[in-house]
Amino acid sequence: MRLITTLFFIMTLELSSQSPKFSFSRTAIEVVSDVSQSVIKVYKGTFKNSQEINNRKSIIGNINRQGNRFTFSPLLPFQVETNYTVVFNNMYYEFSIPLESNYKILSVKNLYPNSSELPSNLLKWYVEFSKPVNPTNIYDHIFLIDNKTQKKVDRALLPLETPLLSNDGKLLTIWVEPGRQKRDLGPNKRLGKVLEIGESYTLKIDGNLKDAKGIPMKSDFRFTFKVSEADRTQPNINNWKFDLPKANTKNALIIHLNDILDYGSLTHNLTVFDNDNKHIEGVFTIDSNNKKVMFSPINQWKSKTYILKCNKLIEDVAGNNLERLFDRDVQKENLAPTLERSFSIN
Template identity: 30%
Template sequence: MLHAAEVRLNDRGQIEAPGKEVRVFRGEAATPLFGSVSKDHDSVRFTPSLPFVAGESYRVEFQSTDGTWSTKHLRFVRPKAELPTVVMRHSDTPFPANALKFYLHFSQAMEQGVFLERITLHRLDGSVVQGAFRETELWSPDGKRLTLWLHPGRQKTGVNLNTDDGPVLVEGERYRLKIAASWRSTEGVPLGKKYTFWIIAAAPDHQCPDLKRWKFAAPKRGTRDPLHILFDEPLDPAMMHSALHVRSGDQEVKGAIHIASDARSWSLVPAVEWPLGRYDIVIDPLLEDLAGNNLQHPFEVDRDQPLKPAPATTLRFEVR
């Protein structure tokens, strides 16, 4: 039970307050944070949609049982922590001008809901590409990988935004993706320096990956040599982790997955030595290249026509 004016952050990342209603604001903002409220006897709990950030101040307004409202200010203690860092893997690979997304990998879980304020895309002349990103913010479960979507309405040929505003990327041009030094981890620690990643726009890609042009060789039995697959073009590096599986019968071959820096190849180093036998490489047909073309159809397919889901594709090899 909370005392009359006690407001606190519990160990589950919720704000607890006495009374029957509660609203939470970041600093002196006029709009309350999104979240859910649950009630427990004479107290309420607020669970934020996005994690609270250490070092930030919050204003908690809560209503007592007699209907009166009170206000308390909380400032979460910023613990001592290392500066977070960020990398953009596979940035040495030219992106097709109609690319759909990039991935940013942070060393720590990051503050969410602010990426449009922390990331800008610049042309070589220093001007900002306005409206470059879709507002959808997609984080990995651990809060360390951000999928940065380029606006599909501008990247898809012939639709209104593409025609009116032009594409985000233009073939042959170079761009700087800038990450603000002020972006904080959920522990409240900022990056501390500005990060810049170069993006080179190559020719647009409207073709599906071609399985017939993939190359691989079966490893030898009794070894832990990697199964190495070379693709006909760079594929989506994040999707590769879940879209390719190696099976022996109904058993999946466990091991360590490695993806090349140019996103053109995938390798599996088995946890144990390869035994004699037949194996299947099971591939999700929705595996995409960097422009969103998957094994089933190109990105710019006529969406008015229904598409039948394709079964998983299988490549077979023998270990001898």
């Protein structure tokens, strides 16, 4: 006797008085049966007979028996909204664990940079997700599309073996193939640069990319931009403009950048001190897409002079940092960069 029935999360089904009872959760399958000896096997997918599961590997798990109750515990929890087939006593049963009605689906919260025009020597993007993402094969879901041909650009993005994710799993770094973006390297000579000036491209993240619980985004994310001339100018903090707060307030210091700088390199690379070299505690808010950084102090500003100190590794979206150009003449001597700006609060 071979039967197939769809069963749902935390539901129990009894097919007939001779058939076993099944109950399911993400972490276990329980079977109540009077069969003296039997084995539970679980397969990912929907199958109706032994021919269909021939040569397929069953899910790894542990089987425990207490009286007439058999329990199968998978090594990893069952994925939500995925079909599985249980084989028990030569009978086949399909089940699927539904998604909670109030579950918040993964989405892209922000992208840096997201300007409508980006330089042809763009080096990387940062994708901020609404929740932690699953790092497994993550780059298989991210593409650069040539809008003229509507085809994927080969070797455009660097598929790292270990994805560059923040500690909380929400911020992903995507590198545009550096070997193609930097002149005179082998990939650049053989394949040319990734982005052609004047052309239009779309960064696509497909809806199959999953969150840390294995639930996909379901809808694609697309960002379309046009390519401008290469940026081969170093950023210079002397060109930044400050909106100064008043003394005896906790209002934010607003720093207007003269360029769209690299989001990641700005993070944790700015500090504020007073003229006695005392570190001023506070929070930096990076809004690189709008060419702006804000510093909110924990304590009130005093009427005195302060110093903004910058790490030399702060760079623009083409990889040019405060110390040197990304794509440079290595024989040319670099000038010492400006790494500090003073400002007075009144």
